[in-house]
Amino acid sequence: MRTRQNHRRNLLISLLLLTSVVIFGQEKQLPNVVILATGGTIAGAGASATGSAYTSGQVKIEAMIDAVPNIRNLANLRGEQIANVGSQDMSVKVWLDLANRINALLAGNDVDGIVITHGTDTQEETAFFLNLVVKSDKPVVLTGSMRPSTALSAEGPLNLYNAVAVAASSKSKGYGVLVVMNDEIHSAHGVKKMITTPVQTFQSPEEGMLGSVIFGDVEFFHRTYGLNTVNSEFSVDGVKELPRVDIVYACADASPDLIDLMVKAGAKGIVIAGVGDGNMNAGTLEAAKRATKMGIAVVRASRVPTGTVLLKGEINDEEYGTVSSMEHNPQKARVILMLALLKNRSREELQKLFIEY
Numbered sequence: 001m002r003t004r005q006n007h008r009r010n011l012l013i014s015l016l017l018l019t020s021v022v023i024f025g026q027e028k029q030l031p032n033v034v035i036l037a038t039g040g041t042i043a044g045a046g047a048s049a050t051g052s053a054y055t056s057g058q059v060k061i062e063a064m065i066d067a068v069p070n071i072r073n074l075a076n077l078r079g080e081q082i083a084n085v086g087s088q089d090m091s092v093k094v095w096l097d098l099a100n101r102i103n104a105l106l107a108g109n110d111v112d113g114i115v116i117t118h119g120t121d122t123q124e125e126t127a128f129f130l131n132l133v134v135k136s137d138k139p140v141v142l143t144g145s146m147r148p149s150t151a152l153s154a155e156g157p158l159n160l161y162n163a164v165a166v167a168a169s170s171k172s173k174g175y176g177v178l179v180v181m182n183d184e185i186h187s188a189h190g191v192k193k194m195i196t197t198p199v200q201t202f203q204s205p206e207e208g209m210l211g212s213v214i215f216g217d218v219e220f221f222h223r224t225y226g227l228n229t230v231n232s233e234f235s236v237d238g239v240k241e242l243p244r245v246d247i248v249y250a251c252a253d254a255s256p257d258l259i260d261l262m263v264k265a266g267a268k269g270i271v272i273a274g275v276g277d278g279n280m281n282a283g284t285l286e287a288a289k290r291a292t293k294m295g296i297a298v299v300r301a302s303r304v305p306t307g308t309v310l311l312k313g314e315i316n317d318e319e320y321g322t323v324s325s326m327e328h329n330p331q332k333a334r335v336i337l338m339l340a341l342l343k344n345r346s347r348e349e350l351q352k353l354f355i356e357y
Contacts, residue, residue: 087119
């Protein structure tokens with residue numbers, strides 16, 4: 001009898017030990033995700049929970065991570081503070097710092113994904129830049145919030161939780177750089193900030209969202225468009241600065257001398273946020289033609305939120321030496337052009353890039 005009891009006790013101990021080993025093994029097998037912080041509203045703080053005034057970048061990354069319940073159950077996490085600014089002050093320098101750090105981290109076997117906390121004003125630009133220069137197919141996910149951390153119903157903690165879930169998921173590999181906001185997964189190629197302050201501001205009007213993430217449950221619906229990351233020809237390895245590219249906003253009776261002033265100021269490229277189908281008045285069009293004859297790259301985009309700037313529309317790009325931005329809005333067209341101008345390229349070569357990316 002005692003022998004049977006000892007046998008049962010030993011069996012129970014063995015099962016408990018085995019269970020502990022399995023649980024411990026699962027914990028050790030969690031993906032390794034690094035969160036790179038740049039500031040923004042998600043790290044902002046205000047004097048009132050119901051007021052709209054706040055200051056960006058007041059909360060450091062470790063405090064942000066610790067404030068999210070159960071987030072460490074998704075991945076082994078560590079944070080790095082790359083910058084601490086509102087995204088209206090985002091700079092090429094921070095872009096280059098981010099790209100170089102991401103490429104260094106993802107080159108090793110000890111990092112499985114990256115999350116970047118970022119202000120919303122220029123989030124789509126940073127995401128698109130990284131989409132073109134990150135050299136890994138591992139997940140890179142940007143997130144942020146429309147309400148500061150001190151606001152009533154601040155959505156930052158859940159956005160960060162979901163972003164980590166996407167970065168930690170094996171499903172996310174090979175999708176390029178992603179933006180996760182408001183339970184939605186968007187591609188860097190398609191996402192746009194469409195509304196000033198509501199939480200549903202980020203949308204992909206042409207492409208549609210890539211998927212959803214509901215309390216960490218990740219689902220993808222379709223692939224993204226355009227060359228990116230490991231398939232991109234662009235590289236910022238060893239690059240210290242990018243060529244100056246300015247944007248001109250077209251409107252009724254726009255002043256043509258704005259383009260001339262940008263050329264004199266040293267712009268190597270100009271993006272025109274044109275009316276309608278990338279159009280502009282006669283004086284601005286002639287100024288654009290003068291610029292292209294001087295070797296300045298000029299790209300026609302549109303101030304209209306959605307749609308494609310036609311290659312053979314009202315303006316003959318071959319005649320004026322201009323390039324169509326295709327579906328890219330002015331700010332994303334600027335990103336492509338800055339990277340493209342790191343090399344000498346013909347108008348035809350530039351146009352090909354805007355079609356492929």
